[in-house]
Amino acid sequence: MTSSETSTRFLYIARHAEASPDETELTERGRRQAALLGERLRDVPLAAVHHGPLPRAAQTARLVHERLGRGIPLQVSEPAGDYVPHVPRREELPAQSADRLLSFVERFPESERNRGPELAGAALARFTGAADGDEPRHELVVTHAFLAAWLVRDALDAPAWRWLGLNHANAALTVIRYTPGRPAALLMVNDMGHLPAALRWTGFPPELRA
Numbered sequence: 001m002t003s004s005e006t007s008t009r010f011l012y013i014a015r016h017a018e019a020s021p022d023e024t025e026l027t028e029r030g031r032r033q034a035a036l037l038g039e040r041l042r043d044v045p046l047a048a049v050h051h052g053p054l055p056r057a058a059q060t061a062r063l064v065h066e067r068l069g070r071g072i073p074l075q076v077s078e079p080a081g082d083y084v085p086h087v088p089r090r091e092e093l094p095a096q097s098a099d100r101l102l103s104f105v106e107r108f109p110e111s112e113r114n115r116g117p118e119l120a121g122a123a124l125a126r127f128t129g130a131a132d133g134d135e136p137r138h139e140l141v142v143t144h145a146f147l148a149a150w151l152v153r154d155a156l157d158a159p160a161w162r163w164l165g166l167n168h169a170n171a172a173l174t175v176i177r178y179t180p181g182r183p184a185a186l187l188m189v190n191d192m193g194h195l196p197a198a199l200r201w202t203g204f205p206p207e208l209r210a
Contacts, residue, residue, distance in 0.1 A: 006130035006180045010187075012041065012140040013148050013174040014064070018202045019056035026059050033171035033199050034060045038067030040173065040194035044138055048073045050127070051142040052081035060171070061142040077126070082144040084113045085120035088161035101164050120150055128154060130180040145203070148174060155184035170203040171195060 014037055017030035026034065037060075046068065051061035053076050065074045087105055090098050105113065128151065131137035141147075149166035153159075155176045168174065168190055175187040192200045201209045 005134045008136045009131040009178040010138045011176045015168040016056040016060040017171045034063035038064035050077045079123035083116035085150040086160045
């Protein structure tokens, strides 16, 4: 008999650490960022660590996982990968920024734009909402800036196009709480408290840095 009980899910979202220019591996700074993120999460009772299939996310997840010190499953997940989650129509966008936003989205391959919404839907189904069972569940997703933005947008019940312009720094931490019967709660966004000043803000648009 299947239980119908649900409990609170805590979703920890981290963008991958700083990668080399060809994105095939992490930089030395990136490896330090990932290790410090792992130290930050050491005392969190994580049930699983999910990561996207690309090298920069997989390497970040492994370095984080090494520092957790427990037998936590490390799982590759295509929906945790790098893709365009939603391609907006011009009429969805504010008139003053429509040209700039559409030009940005069109830089990505058509194949990625076509498949992205399907993967974004799968990510919402897999990672969000209350957890099955009678115990709170804590999960980490090591992903990319676009999916991190998409999950934040969803938690705020913002329009689909609003993932655009929500930026995440390398190895920054975002936490969303999904409690049964309540709206999603954004507990922290783009938090870099575990990183020293020299390792903060990488991957973030320079004009938006604090």
